[in-house]
Amino acid sequence: MDINKILPVAVGDWKAVSPDQVFTRENIFDYMDGAGEIYLAYDFRKLTVREFVKDNDSPLVAEIYEMGLSGDAFGIFSHDTDGEPVAIGQDALYGAGLLRFWKGRFFIRVLAEKETRETRKTVFEASRKIAAAILQEGQKPKIIVRLPPEGLLQKSAHYFHKQVSLNALQYLGDENFLNLSEKTEAVLAQFKEDGQKMRALVCRYQNIQEAERAFMTTAAKYLSVPSPAKDKMIFKKTREGRFASALQAGQFIILAFDADSQKICEVITKRIENNIKEAS
Amino acid sequence: MENGLKKNQKTVSRRGFVKGAVLGTAALALKFKKLRAQAEPAGKTVLFSAQNPAGKVVLIRNEAAVNEAHAVNARIAAEMIDSAVKTLSGETDVLKAWDRFIKPGDTVGVKFTRCDWMRVHTEQAVIDAIVKRLGDLGIPKDRIYTEDGGLPFKKCTALINVPTIKIHTLMGIASALKNYINFSDKRSSYHFEGSVKLGEIWHLPDVKGKTRLVIVDALRPYFGPGPQINPLHRWDYKGIMASTDPVACDTVSLKICQAKRTLFKGEEWPINPPPKSIAAADADYKLGTSDPAKIQLIRLGWEKGILI
Numbered sequence: 001m002d003i004n005k006i007l008p009v010a011v012g013d014w015k016a017v018s019p020d021q022v023f024t025r026e027n028i029f030d031y032m033d034g035a036g037e038i039y040l041a042y043d044f045r046k047l048t049v050r051e052f053v054k055d056n057d058s059p060l061v062a063e064i065y066e067m068g069l070s071g072d073a074f075g076i077f078s079h080d081t082d083g084e085p086v087a088i089g090q091d092a093l094y095g096a097g098l099l100r101f102w103k104g105r106f107f108i109r110v111l112a113e114k115e116t117r118e119t120r121k122t123v124f125e126a127s128r129k130i131a132a133a134i135l136q137e138g139q140k141p142k143i144i145v146r147l148p149p150e151g152l153l154q155k156s157a158h159y160f161h162k163q164v165s166l167n168a169l170q171y172l173g174d175e176n177f178l179n180l181s182e183k184t185e186a187v188l189a190q191f192k193e194d195g196q197k198m199r200a201l202v203c204r205y206q207n208i209q210e211a212e213r214a215f216m217t218t219a220a221k222y223l224s225v226p227s228p229a230k231d232k233m234i235f236k237k238t239r240e241g242r243f244a245s246a247l248q249a250g251q252f253i254i255l256a257f258d259a260d261s262q263k264i265c266e267v268i269t270k271r272i273e274n275n276i277k278e279a280s
Numbered sequence: 281m282e283n284g285l286k287k288n289q290k291t292v293s294r295r296g297f298v299k300g301a302v303l304g305t306a307a308l309a310l311k312f313k314k315l316r317a318q319a320e321p322a323g324k325t326v327l328f329s330a331q332n333p334a335g336k337v338v339l340i341r342n343e344a345a346v347n348e349a350h351a352v353n354a355r356i357a358a359e360m361i362d363s364a365v366k367t368l369s370g371e372t373d374v375l376k377a378w379d380r381f382i383k384p385g386d387t388v389g390v391k392f393t394r395c396d397w398m399r400v401h402t403e404q405a406v407i408d409a410i411v412k413r414l415g416d417l418g419i420p421k422d423r424i425y426t427e428d429g430g431l432p433f434k435k436c437t438a439l440i441n442v443p444t445i446k447i448h449t450l451m452g453i454a455s456a457l458k459n460y461i462n463f464s465d466k467r468s469s470y471h472f473e474g475s476v477k478l479g480e481i482w483h484l485p486d487v488k489g490k491t492r493l494v495i496v497d498a499l500r501p502y503f504g505p506g507p508q509i510n511p512l513h514r515w516d517y518k519g520i521m522a523s524t525d526p527v528a529c530d531t532v533s534l535k536i537c538q539a540k541r542t543l544f545k546g547e548e549w550p551i552n553p554p555p556k557s558i559a560a561a562d563a564d565y566k567l568g569t570s571d572p573a574k575i576q577l578i579r580l581g582w583e584k585g586i587l588i
Contacts, residue, residue, distance in 0.1 A: 029468070032397040035449050035507035037471060080505050082512050096511035109508065113399070114349070164472075167553040168449045168505065174473050174553075197547070 003048045003064055006106070006133040011126040014052035014060055021049040041162040042075050043068030043182075052126070058113035062126055065107040070138020071185075075159040077102040079169070085155075088124070089131040090138065099127045104138040143185045143204050148271045153197070156190035170199065177221035178203055178253065179214040191268050198259035200268055202276075205251045215248040218255065222246070233269060235262050249273045325573040328532070328588065333576035335528030335569035337521055338364040339498070339588075340580040345518040346499055357520065358409035360581070361495060364522035365413075367578055375416055381492040381524070382438055384418040387425075389436035389490075393444045393459055394428035398502070398509050400446045402428075406497045406520070410440060429462045434486040441494045441526060445533045447513075447541075449506030451475040452555025455533045456494050456526035457567070463487050474556030479565030482526075494529050496521035503537045503544065505552070515540065518582065527561045527568030528575045532588060534558060535572070539587035 009016045021031065024046050028036040031047060039047075045066045052060040067073045074091070077100060083093030089108070092101030097115035101108055110127050112119035141159050158169050161184055163176040169188055172178075178201075180186060185204040190197055205211040212230070219228040223236040223246055233247040244257035245265035254272050256265040340363050345356045362374045371377035382388060390410055392402035407426055414424050425432055433439065443459035450471040451458060457478050461467050464481045481487065498521055504513025517536070523529050534555065541549040562570035569575055579586065 032508065033467070034395075034451075034454070034471065035397070038449055038507035079507060080510055082504070082510060098509075098511050100510075111509075111511075115511070164450070168507070169552060171550070171553040 001066070003046075003066070006064060006130055007048065007050050007062060008126060008129045008133075011052060011060070011122050011129065012054075014054045014122055014126075017051045017053055017059075023047040023049075037164050038079065038168060039065065039076065041160065041165045041182075042072040044072070044076075052122075057119070060119065060122060060126065061109075061111050061113075062130065063109045063111075064130070065109075067105050067107065070102075070105050071141035071159065073102040073105050073107045073138060074140050074144070075161075075165075076107045078158045079160075079165070081155040081158070086124075088127050089134075090140075092127070094124075097123065099123050101127060101131065102138075103131050103134045104136045106134055141185060141187070143187050143202060146272075146275050147187065147189055147202070148275045150271060151191040151193050151268065153190040153192055158188045160186055160188075166201075170201070172222060172257075175221055177214075177217040178255075179205075179210070179217065193264045193267055194260075196260040196264060198264055198268060199257055200272060201253075201255040201257075202272060203253045203255070205253070208251050211248055211251045211253055215246065215253050218246055218253065222255075233266065235265065237262075245269060247273065249276055252276055327572035328535075328575050328577035330574050330576045333569075334571070334574040335523065335525035335531075336368065336576045336578065337523040337525065337528050337532050338367045338578045338580065339519055339521050339532065339586075340364045340367075341517070341519040341582040341586065343518060343582045343584070345520075346516040350500065350516060352403045352405045352499055354405035354408065357403065357405040357499065358412070360520040361406065361409045361522070362413070363580060364495070364520050365493070367580060368522045368524070374413070378413050378417055382414060382417060382419070382440070386419060386438040387423040387436050388414055388419060389431045389433050389439045390414075390424065390426040390442055391431050391433070391439055391459055391462075392426065392428055392442040393454075393497075395444075395446075398446060398506075400444050400500070400502045400509065400514070402442050402444050402497045403499055406442060406495070406499070410442060410495060431462070433463055433490070436490060438492045439487070439490040441491055442497060443494075444497045445501035445537065447503050447506070447537055447551055448555075450553070451478075451557065452551055452553050453530060453534050453537065453558075456496060456529040457482075457557050457561050460487060474553050476556040476560045478557040479561035479567050482561075482565060482567050491526065492524070494521070494523045494526050496523075496529050496533065498533070498536070501533070501537060501540075503540045513544075517585070517587075525568035525575075527558060527570050529568075530555075530558045530561075531570050531572060531575060532577060536587045543587070 023031045048064045050062045083095035086092045086094045089101035089103035097112040099110045110123045112123050163180045188201050219225040225234045228234045235245045243259045243262050247254045254269045259265045340360045366377040369377040369380040443455045445455045448454040460481045470478050498519035502514045504510050558570045561567040
C-alpha cells in the first residue's frame with residue numbers, strides 16, 4: 001500500500017517535512033536502538049516516519065507501522081494499554097500528546113512533543129485523516145475474542161507471539177519453557193474473581209503435539225511437576241504464597257498465576273477452556 | 281464528539297492523569313507505609329541508611345527545578361548539582377568538592393544520554409553545569425568531551441557518567457550502568473537476559489577505572505513499559521543524584537521507578553524484565569553495591585513525592 005495515500009502532507013497549519021524516514025526489518029534499529037526487538041517479534045514490515053512543523057513550535061511526529069497481519073497491528077498496539085480510549089481507527093488511546101491506534105494492518109502513533117490545546121487538536125485531526133485513508137479494517141486475533149468476558153479487566157489483554165514480548169509484559173523466566181515462537185499466538189490478560197486479581201496466559205500452538213511438548217516443559221520448569229498427567233490441571237503454590245496452574249486443552253495451554261487461591265486458578269482456567277471449546 | 285473522544289469521556293492531560301493516580305492511590309500509599317512498618321520490626325536494618333556504607337548516593341530535589349511546561353530551570357539544576365557534589369565530597373567549597381573527583385590535568389569525557397526515539401535525554405542544563413565546573417577547575421575546552429555515542433573515551437583519563445533514568449522494555453532499567461553501552465561494539469547483545477553482562481563493558485581496558493563521578497539526571501524520569509515513549513509515563517521528579525557508585529545509583533533509581541509504577545497503577549506493577557544487570561554488576565563485576573542495606577542515601581531538598 002502506498003503510504004503517501006495514508007499520510008497527509010499537511011494538517012491545519014502543520015506541514016510535512018520531507019523526506020520521510022523509512023525503516024524495514026533490516027534497519028529498524030537505526031530508528032529505535034534498544035526496542036526494535038519488540039517490533040521484530042511481530043510480523044513487522046515497514047515503518048514510515050513523517051514529521052510536521054509549524055513556525056517555531058515543537059514538531060509533531062506521525063509513525064505508521066505496516067504489519068503483515070492485522071492481528072499483529074493489534075498486538076503491538078496492545079503492548080501498552082495506558083491512555084484514554086478514543087473513537088479513531090479500530091481501537092485508540094490518547095494521553096498527554098500521544099495518540100495511538102490500529103486499523104487494518106497498520107499501527108499508528110501520532111505524537112506532539114509538547115501538548116497544548118492546539119497540538120492536541122492537530123494530533124486528533126492527523127489521526128482521523130490517517131484512519132480515514134486506511135480503507136480496510138482488520139480482524140482482532142481470535143485468541144483475544146475467545147477470552148471470556150466475565151471477570152476480564154478492560155484494557156488488560158496483550159497479544160503477542162514470542163518470549164521477548166512476554167518478558168517485557170510479565171517476566172516468568174529467561175528460559176522459553178512455553179516454546180513460544182513466531183508460530184505461536186499468546187494472550188496475557190488480567191481477571192478479577194471474588195474481588196481478587198490474577199493473570200492468565202493463553203497460548204495457541206500449531207497442533208496438539210506442539211502444545212503437549214510445551215505443556216511438559218512448562219510443567220517441569222515453571223510448576224516443578226516433572227511428569228504431569230495429560231488433560232489434568234496442575235498447580236503450584238509459590239514462595240510468595242500465590243498460586244499458579246497450567247492446563248493443556250487441545251492445541252492450547254492455559255497458564256494461570258498470581259492468584260490468591262487454587263480455586264481462583266481453577267475457576268478462571270475452566271472459564272477460558274469453555275470459551276475456547278465453544279469457539280472451536 | 282469533540283476530538284473523537286467517546287461519549288461521556290473526558291480528555292486527560294499528563295498532569296491530570298498523574299494527579300488522578302496520585303490522589304486515587306493516596307490511601308494505598310498509606311497502606312504500603314503501614315505494611316512496610318510492620319515488615320521492618322525495630323532493630324532491623326533500615327534500607328538506604330547504612331552507617332558504614334559500601335555505597336553512598338546523594339539525592340537532591342528542588343520543586344522549582346522543572347516548571348509546569350516541563351522546562352528545566354538551568355540555574356536551579358546547576359545549584360542542585362553543586363550541592364550534591366559538595367555533600368558527596370564532604371567539602372563546603374564547590375571547587376574543592378569537584379577537585380576531589382576531577383583534576384585540572386585530566387582529559388574528561390562527559391558521557392550523557394541522547395535517545396532520539398525515546399526522547400528521554402540528559403537535559404542540556406545538566407551537561408552545561410558540569411562542563412562549566414570542569415572549566416572552573418582549569419580544564420581547557422579541548423580536553424573536555426561531551427558526547428553520547430562517539431565519545432572518545434580512549435583519550436579520556438576521567439569519565440563523568442551523566443545518564444537519565446528510564447525503564448527499558450528489554451533491559452528492565454537504563455541508567456548509570458547502561459549508559460556505557462555505547463562503549464561496546466556489540467550493544468544489542470546486552471539487551472537480553474536482564475542485561476546480566478552489562479557490567480563487563482565497565483571492565484574494557486579503555487573504560488576500567490576511569491569513572492570518577494556519576495551524576496544522574498533524575499529531573500524527568502520514565503517509568504513506562506515501552507517499547508516507545510508514552511508521555512503519560514514520564515514525570516517531573518525534579519531530582520539529581522551524585523555518587524561514585526553506579527550500582528548504588530541504579531539501585532536507588534530502580535526503587536524510585538518501582539514505587540512510581542505502583543503509585544500510577546494503584547497496584548503492584550513490576551518492572552519487566554527484572555534488571556539483573558544491577559545485582560550482577562555488584563556480585564560478578566564488583567562495580568559497586570546493590571544491597572539497599574549497604575547504601576547510604578543522603579536526601580536533600582524537596583521531600584514531597586520522593587518515593588524512597
